[in-house]
Amino acid sequence: MSAGDVLVVAETRRGELREVSRELIGAGLAIKAASGGRLVVAVLDHEPGRFVQSLSVDGVDELLLVPTPNEHFEAHVSQRALEELIDAEQAGLVVLAYTIDSLGFGPAVAAARRLGFASDVTSLTWADGPAVTRGAYGDKLVAELEFPGKDCTLVMLRAGTFEPAPEGSQATATRTVELALDGVAETEHLGFEEVADTGVDITKAPFLLSIGRGVEDKDDVPRFEALAERFGATLSVSRPLVDAGWMPSARQVGQSGKTVKPRVYLAFGISGAVQHLAGMRTAETIIAVNTDPEAPIFGVAHYGAVADLFEVADELEQALE
Amino acid sequence: MKIVVPVKQVAALDDEFELLDDGSGVDPDFLELDLNEWDAFSLEAALQLREATGDGEVVVVTVGDDDADEALRGCLARGADRALRIWDESLDGADPLAVARVLAAGVERERPDLVLCGVQSSDAVNGATGVALAGYLQMPHVAVVKQLDFDVAQSAATVKRELEGGLVEVLRVRTPALLTIQTGINEPRYANLRAIKQAREKPLEVSSPGELGLDADLVAAAAGSRRRELKHPERGEGAEMIDGSPSEVAARIVEIVRERMSG
Numbered sequence: 234m235s236a237g238d239v240l241v242v243a244e245t246r247r248g249e250l251r252e253v254s255r256e257l258i259g260a261g262l263a264i265k266a267a268s269g270g271r272l273v274v275a276v277l278d279h280e281p282g283r284f285v286q287s288l289s290v291d292g293v294d295e296l297l298l299v300p301t302p303n304e305h306f307e308a309h310v311s312q313r314a315l316e317e318l319i320d321a322e323q324a325g326l327v328v329l330a331y332t333i334d335s336l337g338f339g340p341a342v343a344a345a346r347r348l349g350f351a352s353d354v355t356s357l358t359w360a361d362g363p364a365v366t367r368g369a370y371g372d373k374l375v376a377e378l379e380f381p382g383k384d385c386t387l388v389m390l391r392a393g394t395f396e397p398a399p400e401g402s403q404a405t406a407t408r409t410v411e412l413a414l415d416g417v418a419e420t421e422h423l424g425f426e427e428v429a430d431t432g433v434d435i436t437k438a439p440f441l442l443s444i445g446r447g448v449e450d451k452d453d454v455p456r457f458e459a460l461a462e463r464f465g466a467t468l469s470v471s472r473p474l475v476d477a478g479w480m481p482s483a484r485q486v487g488q489s490g491k492t493v494k495p496r497v498y499l500a501f502g503i504s505g506a507v508q509h510l511a512g513m514r515t516a517e518t519i520i521a522v523n524t525d526p527e528a529p530i531f532g533v534a535h536y537g538a539v540a541d542l543f544e545v546a547d548e549l550e551q552a553l554e
Numbered sequence: 555m556k557i558v559v560p561v562k563q564v565a566a567l568d569d570e571f572e573l574l575d576d577g578s579g580v581d582p583d584f585l586e587l588d589l590n591e592w593d594a595f596s597l598e599a600a601l602q603l604r605e606a607t608g609d610g611e612v613v614v615v616t617v618g619d620d621d622a623d624e625a626l627r628g629c630l631a632r633g634a635d636r637a638l639r640i641w642d643e644s645l646d647g648a649d650p651l652a653v654a655r656v657l658a659a660g661v662e663r664e665r666p667d668l669v670l671c672g673v674q675s676s677d678a679v680n681g682a683t684g685v686a687l688a689g690y691l692q693m694p695h696v697a698v699v700k701q702l703d704f705d706v707a708q709s710a711a712t713v714k715r716e717l718e719g720g721l722v723e724v725l726r727v728r729t730p731a732l733l734t735i736q737t738g739i740n741e742p743r744y745a746n747l748r749a750i751k752q753a754r755e756k757p758l759e760v761s762s763p764g765e766l767g768l769d770a771d772l773v774a775a776a777a778g779s780r781r782r783e784l785k786h787p788e789r790g791e792g793a794e795m796i797d798g799s800p801s802e803v804a805a806r807i808v809e810i811v812r813e814r815m816s817g
Contacts, residue, residue, distance in 0.1 A: 246717075248637065263686030303721070308695065331681070333717050338696040340682035341650060343778055350651050351780030352680045364782070370580070370677050372654070375787045378779040386778075389682075396720045419694035420728045423712070436688030440815055446781030471738030478740030480719060489716050489736075497814050499807065507679065517816045520807055524567065536810055538803045 236325035236362070236384070238400050242315060243288055244330050245278045245350065247425070250287045253390075255397035260390055260396055261293045262399075263330055267359035273297055274324060274405075278313050279304045289324050289401035296407045297322075302415050302448030308337035309345040309419040316411050319385060326363050331389040349386030351378050353507065355394050363388065372507060372529040384456045393511055428490075431483040438467035441495045443513070445471035447502015447523065447542050451479045457501065461545055463553045469493065471503045482541055486513040501542040505530025555610035557600040558666040559634065559815035560657050560687065563618050564677040570816040577783045579647070589625040594632075594674025594742040597794055600670050601633045601743070601768070603704055611635045617645060623758065630743035630753035639731040644770060645763070647781065650678070654686035657774035659766035661691060667706070667810040669732040671815045673698050684734035694731040700739050758773045 237423070241261040243254035258274060259550045264466065265272040269292040272442035276284050282300035288296055297318070301310050315338065316536050318329060329335040331353045343350035354365045355375075362379075363386050369376040435441060442461040448454060454474070461468040470480045472487055475525045486493050488508040503509060505528055513519070514533045523532035565589070571584035597614065604610045614629040615638045616622050626637040640660050645652070656758070662670055664761055668720030688695035693776075700722065701714035709730075715723045716736050727733075737746070796806045 238597075271648050312689075333698050333715070336681045337685060337715075339694070340650070340654075340680075340684075340686035343682075344654055344686040344689035344776070347775055348778065350682070350686075352650075367717065368679065369784060370565070370681065370785075371570075372787070373567050374573075374580070374784055376784050377782040379711060379782050380779055383778075389639070402701045405723075408678070419727060419731075420696060422712055423724040423726060425794070426714070426722040426724060440811065472737070478738075478741075485720075488718055492719065497811050497813065518810065520810060522803070522807075527567070527569070531793045531795075532787065534793035536794040536807075536808075540800055540803050544800035547695070548801040549807065552801075552804050552808050 235270055238322070238324040239264050239268070239272045239326045240318065240322050240324035241268060241272065241274045242335070243274055243276045243284065244332060245284065246275065248283070250284050251330070251332070252397070253332060253392040254288070256395040257328050257330055257390060258293060258398040262290070264326060264357065264359045267291065270325070271295070271336065273324065275299055275318055277301055277311055285404060285407055285511040289403065290404040290546040291403070293400050293405045296405045298407055298408070298409045299412060303422065305422050306334045307418045307420060308548070310414050310417050312338040312341050313416060313417045314412050315369055316346060317411070319346060322547050325385055327385065327387040329387065329389045331391050335389060339387060340345065343387045346385070349380030349383030350390040352481060354388045357388060357390065367409070368507065371504070372459070373527050374486050379446060387480030391507065393514065428482050431481050433467065433483055435469045435486065436491050436493050437469055438468040439496045440464070441493060441498050441525070442466035442471045442473065443469040443498060443500045443503060444474065444504030445500065446473040448474065451477070454479050457546070460550060463550070467501065471509050474498055497535045500530060500534070504528040505533065516554060524546070555604070555607055555765050556664060556666045557603060557610065557612050557668045557670060558661050558664050559593070559597050559600045559612060559614045559629070560661070560669070560671050560684070561614050561625060561629060561670070562590045562621040562675045563587050563616065563617050563732065564675050566677065572688045573784060576610065577785060585776045587621055589628050590672055590675045590738055592674060592676070592735065595631065595737050595739050596670040596672050597632060597634065598740045598742040599735050600668070602740060603668070604777055607706055611810045613638065613664055613666070615640070615657060617641065617648065617656050621788055622638040625751050626758055629747065630756040631750040631759070632743055633749070636756065639760050640760065640763060640766065641760070642764065644773065645786065648775050649685040650680045650780050651686050651778035652773055652776050654683050654690055655773055656665045656681070656763050656768060657687050658666065659692035659763065659768045660761070663766065667730050668704065668711070669730070671732065673734045673736050684732060691732065692728050695733065696727050696731065698736045699733045701706055702733065702735070702739065
């Protein structure tokens, strides 16, 4: 293979292909068009053959099926497998998702193999080699990174940012890669747990009033519950309020909580960390109230107000009486 | 039992920040420094394990210039036993892989039973330093841990790993291991005044990569990227801003909501 070759690592969980995988392939196709190299997609799974159809995309040169001994994702197995794939395939660019599973092994591979590396990548280009942009200082700024002197660079792409590859018109050629992965696992899977059901499903609510870190006191939470009720909205929250134990995780919007798509998302005191935005950016109308004019949430909101959330809440309470 | 907690002094932009003219970074006058939010939780997890077992040592380690001493003193005041700060000028602007390489030299020396990192730092949000460190240490690792039960006698930990969408995986890992700790796993303590005073007497060692036996070329080779430029994001269309008094803002919000919900 050559420096312009791309190796994409698809993600699966509990027998399903994760949506972000098609975004990775979409990004890989764009790089292939610029670099003139080959595009290879690897799937590491207990039964990788079941993903051939869903991973067949026109323009992908080869699908590598890598059987793993473990039924579920195991970080050390994925780490070893990827290290061996990188050694064997000699691709100049390795593309992973910036997700919990891939963050569990991607950086270790980059360290062990002294690769170029960037995570939470929001744009990826090719000009004699890869270059990326990513957020800095909580997404208030953007950093451009380059990878001088690296034969191989591993990039981890932010989910929901790259255009997914279209459905393929025919099956992509496959190759099964048998690696010695027995005994590599360092962890034992004991089970999965789902978040406790509290009777409220924020994913079904047409109007969410969402509060975040700007609500600094637990005693202020009931007030926003009352405001939501008066407004005909359902109350949701960002992560810090769940971490503090003020609200159950069933109310949490974001990567580790729920992905919501209400008609209106009204955010009070939420700055808009990337993990939060991942859970609400597709809402039909987003209104954000925040004291910080640089808050990243204003980048995705349709309407914004730089204002004190308590003063606005006071006025809303009066207006809705 | 020994637990090493790598920490970071993070920088937040204040409201009026300015970029340096050459685009290489932010004018340091506009940065507010603090201990990374995630590291307060990893430190607390370490302190609770030490207290539960009744013995042991908690060592905090950072890669940073002398501004980072404040964060380390804060960790000592909360209850860490010792601190190690590693620095030389060549580490200015180091990427997560280079930082992990340097941390590895500091951690290896301590031979810990557990290494507890924060999942990510609030300023860079790479989410990579901890797992890269595990790669250098060749240590078992679990990322994004939201519950931790360490069985010292069995040299194993049962942990819950937070996945997307409210899903959690329960798994067991043998130790020594490196875990990256998620916020909300515990309630970090605050230091009282007496503890803050006592922390001044606790050991804070300052070292350099060279003193830890790390060749400068090795650290440079570990670096995963070079920053070409730092700039303001293209905001796209961005939000339509509602100006005016709080009552005008509230009135406009009611108007928008009623219009969108009735359509």
